[in-house]
Amino acid sequence: MLDDFCTASIAEALDFADTHHWTRQPPRSDSARLRFLVTRYTDIGVLASRLGAKPGLVKEVMEGRRSAPGSVLSQAIAKDVVRLWQPRVRRRAHHLISTGHDGMLVHFKAWFGFTGVAGSSDDGRVRHITERLPTAYAAQLFQARYRNADEGELRGIIADAVGEAYFKVSPRGKLHMVALTDIAYIEFSY
Structure with missing residues (x-):
């Protein structure tokens, strides 16, 4: 249907990942x-x-x-x-991912970095990253998508999730210590 699908939109990438769960x-x-x-x-x-x-x-x-x-x-x-x-099929797949039965993988090319010490290897730069997201963030991402959250909010959730998985830092205080901008493309699989 979308054979050459490539997007910088997190919402569109989530929608496309849902196509792998369709029954018709x-x-x-x-x-x-x-x-x-x-x-x-x-x-x-x-x-x-x-x-x-x-x-x-x-x-x-x-x-x-x-x-x-x-x-x-x-x-x-x-x-x-x-x-x-197929919204019900989509919700069922999201429930399995959100409850930890399945995982969510994100792959992107974007400017991504930890706001740490200047000049460190964690400084922001364009990176190609493939990372498995912690279950709690997948649930947050789906809930935000159901509310039709804007791209900025979705990007913040992804930045926190990948920051926790990639840099091993926990942004539990909503500090958004990790930045994700200038997305060239983003894909999800689950």
């Missing part, structure tokens, strides 16, 4: 995907706004009278389907 595949054509999305939105205008398109165009694509022009609209449709497909 979503619709394949843009018109079928739009028919699915219309069932999740109050009206076609709200959906069109979400996709960054005009309501008339969305209606024409949904009815099959026109194909989605360019890959931008098609990609926006696919991302929204990924975000909304």
Whole structure:
């Protein structure tokens, strides 16, 4: 569905990781995907706004009278389907991860570092990191995602989690001693 998926968005990366738990595949054509999305939105205008398109165009694509022009609209449709497909399956997978039955792995390239002594090896720099997140942070991340938390809040949770796992420091006091910025890409697997 999103074969060449690469994102700097934590929310989108979480949504994409959920695709590995689906029990059924979503619709394949843009018109079928739009028919699915219309069932999740109050009206076609709200959906069109979400996709960054005009309501008339969305209606024409949904009815099959026109194909989605360019890959931008098609990609926006696919991302929204990924975000909304099989919510119960997604919640079940999140529950298993949040209760410690399964783990969550994060892989990213970003500016990442510990605000420690200047010039130390822990100083911030662009790093490629793959790390298993502590269970408590996975639960926090999912709860924040359910609330539609912004990217800044999600980034703070990931920074604290990877900081604890990578640098072996515990930011329990919400000091955010670890910074994560300028994400080139981020992926999750669970």
